[in-house]
Amino acid sequence: MKILVTGGAGFIGYNILSYLNDHYPSFSLIAFDNLKRLGSESNVAKLKLKGVTFIHGDIRNAIELKLVGQVDFVVHCASDASVLSGITSSSDVIIQNNLLGSINIFEFAAKQKAAVIFFSTNRVYGCSLLNNLKYSELDTRFSLSSEQVIPGVSEFGIAEDFPVYSEKTFYGATKYCSEVLLQEYAAFAGLKYVINRFGVVAGRGQFGMQDQGVVSFWLKQHLMNGNLGYFGYGGKGKQVRDALHVLDLCRVIDLQISNFSIINGETFNIGGGKENSFSLKELTELCKALTGNSPFIESVIDNRVGDIPIYFTDNRKVENKLRWTPSFTVNQILKDLYDWYQNS
Numbered sequence: 001m002k003i004l005v006t007g008g009a010g011f012i013g014y015n016i017l018s019y020l021n022d023h024y025p026s027f028s029l030i031a032f033d034n035l036k037r038l039g040s041e042s043n044v045a046k047l048k049l050k051g052v053t054f055i056h057g058d059i060r061n062a063i064e065l066k067l068v069g070q071v072d073f074v075v076h077c078a079s080d081a082s083v084l085s086g087i088t089s090s091s092d093v094i095i096q097n098n099l100l101g102s103i104n105i106f107e108f109a110a111k112q113k114a115a116v117i118f119f120s121t122n123r124v125y126g127c128s129l130l131n132n133l134k135y136s137e138l139d140t141r142f143s144l145s146s147e148q149v150i151p152g153v154s155e156f157g158i159a160e161d162f163p164v165y166s167e168k169t170f171y172g173a174t175k176y177c178s179e180v181l182l183q184e185y186a187a188f189a190g191l192k193y194v195i196n197r198f199g200v201v202a203g204r205g206q207f208g209m210q211d212q213g214v215v216s217f218w219l220k221q222h223l224m225n226g227n228l229g230y231f232g233y234g235g236k237g238k239q240v241r242d243a244l245h246v247l248d249l250c251r252v253i254d255l256q257i258s259n260f261s262i263i264n265g266e267t268f269n270i271g272g273g274k275e276n277s278f279s280l281k282e283l284t285e286l287c288k289a290l291t292g293n294s295p296f297i298e299s300v301i302d303n304r305v306g307d308i309p310i311y312f313t314d315n316r317k318v319e320n321k322l323r324w325t326p327s328f329t330v331n332q333i334l335k336d337l338y339d340w341y342q343n344s
Contacts, residue, residue, distance in 0.1 A: 002028040003257070004071045004114075006059055006105060007078030009033035009040035011206045011213075012119070012246060014047065016075060019250035021050045030068060033078070034058040038207045059101035065108045073257060074109045076102065077119040079175075084211040086170025087305055098174035106185045115192040115264070116182065117256055122199045122269065122311060124176040125158060126166025130308040141279035142238050142310045157242070157277075157314040160197070160269050169306040179267070192264045194256055199271035199313055202333050203246035204340030215243050215283070215330075219337050221295055222287040228297045230280055232307050235299035237281035242272035242312035245328035245336070255322045263321055271313025276330050286331065290338050 003020065007013040008031025017029050029052045035041055044054050057064035059078050078101065085094040102118075109116045133153060134145035146155060152162030164176055185191040200214060208216030221228050230237035252270055256263060278286070288294055318324055328336070 001026075001073070001257075002030070002071045003073045003075060004030045004032060004068055005075045005077065006032050007037075008052075009035060009043040009047065009054070010037050010077070011039070011203075012077050012201060012249065013075075014040075014043040014205065015203065015246045016077070016250050016253055017047060017052050018050065019247070019254065021052060023254065029053065030055060030071065032057050032059070032065075032068060039205065043205075059104055060096050062104040062107065065104060068108070070112055071114045073115050073117065073260075074105060075117045075119075075253060076105050078105075079119060081121075081171065082209075082211045083123060083169050083171050083306055091170050094170050094174055098171070099177050102178040103181060106182055106191060110185055110189040110191045113190075115260055116194075117253060118178065118182055118193055118195050120175045120179055120195050120197045120267075121172060122158065122197050122271065122313065123168055123172030124164050124179065124197060125162050125172070125311075126164060126168055127172075127306055127308055128166045129163055130158075130311060133310060135310055137238060140238065140281050141240050142233075144310060154314065155274070156316060157271075157274055157312040158269065159314040160267050160317055186265060192260070194260070194263050194265075195267040196252075196256075197267065197269045198244065198249070199311065200241050200243050201246055201249055202243050202337060204336050206246070206337070214241065214280075215333060216337050218280070218283050219287050219290070219334055220341065222284075222291045222293050223338075223341055225293050225295045228284075228295055229300055230297060231300045232303035233309050235301045237284065237297070238279050239308075240277050240279050240310040240312060242274070242277040243330050243333050244270065244272045244276070244313075244326060245333050248326045248328055251327075252318065252322065252324050255324055259322060266321070268318045268321075269313050270315065270318055272326050272330070273315045274312050276326055276328075276333075277312040278330050283330075286334055290334055
């Protein structure tokens with residue numbers, strides 16, 4: 001088996017390659033990365049020690065992809081993952097990275113007759129629709145109401161049939177456009193694929209920032225006594241997300257590669273689920289208990305463009321198809337990050 005991982009020196013790509021290398025030493029693994037992300041260069045050295053081939057290249061340059069050669073699978077996780085890209089900055093970069101770069105990957109995979117495991121996002125679901133969900137306000141979080149008028153939402157969270165037809169942010173739009181094109185490549189070029197709509201992913205090795213990697217960013221700011229903010233929805237920090245440990249993500253990619261014939265053409269929502277959901281207010285208390293620090297948290301009442309009040313993943317489809325469930329709790333994810341920060 002020969003597998004290419006785009007963004008292979010990044011947080012998620014590095015973990016996937018390390019996991020596959022540890023579990024399948026006979027696999028031929030290739031990391032393809034432009035080394036623009038923090039920490040990526042140090043990951044290259046570690047990958048090379050494991051025997052993983054590294055190619056310094058950019059998915060926006062189709063010619064550089066020719067350096068890869070024949071592969072069986074492309075795990076495409078190279079991405080600009082900032083929800084603020086195109087909103088607080090020019091949209092050119094995120095469109096080039098996420099859409100045009102993905103087209104190059106699909107062209108490459110189609111010519112190689114390689115299957116694609118595409119990393120999409122839960123931000124393909126419309127912001128205005130997510131803001132119109134019915135929910136109640138509890139002491140520490142928002143809670144989904146049992147009765148909803150929008151399809152694809154239940155007590156289990158947001159499922160794959162939640163509508164995608166309203167505005168999403170440039171990040172979500174570039175990912176959804178890539179999904180549509182991937183389906184066209186399947187129909188007219190015979191490309192095999194799986195789409196994974198991931199939410200918040202965290203774990204050791206992640207350098208979280210304000211606009212992505214919220215769990216690691218929140219913990220890092222507590223460790224450093226840096227400033228934080230509750231933005232929008234009354235400035236109370238009751239917005240809800242769910243967290244998925246990167247090793248649980250690696251397990252599901254392993255299962256998808258091993259069982260690809262039964263999931264070809266499928267789209268999956270994959271995340272921590274309701275059991276691993278948290279509000280920012282609850283995350284603050286968990287970080288305080290772990291670090292002993294209480295950083296200043298600004299309260300901003302007005303909502304930010306592109307923000308949503310509540311999202312956690314309905315994992316039932318991937319659970320039924322692949323018998324996969326998350327194994328790390330939010331507390332375990334934070335402890336793993338804390339130990340990594342303390343020893344790095």
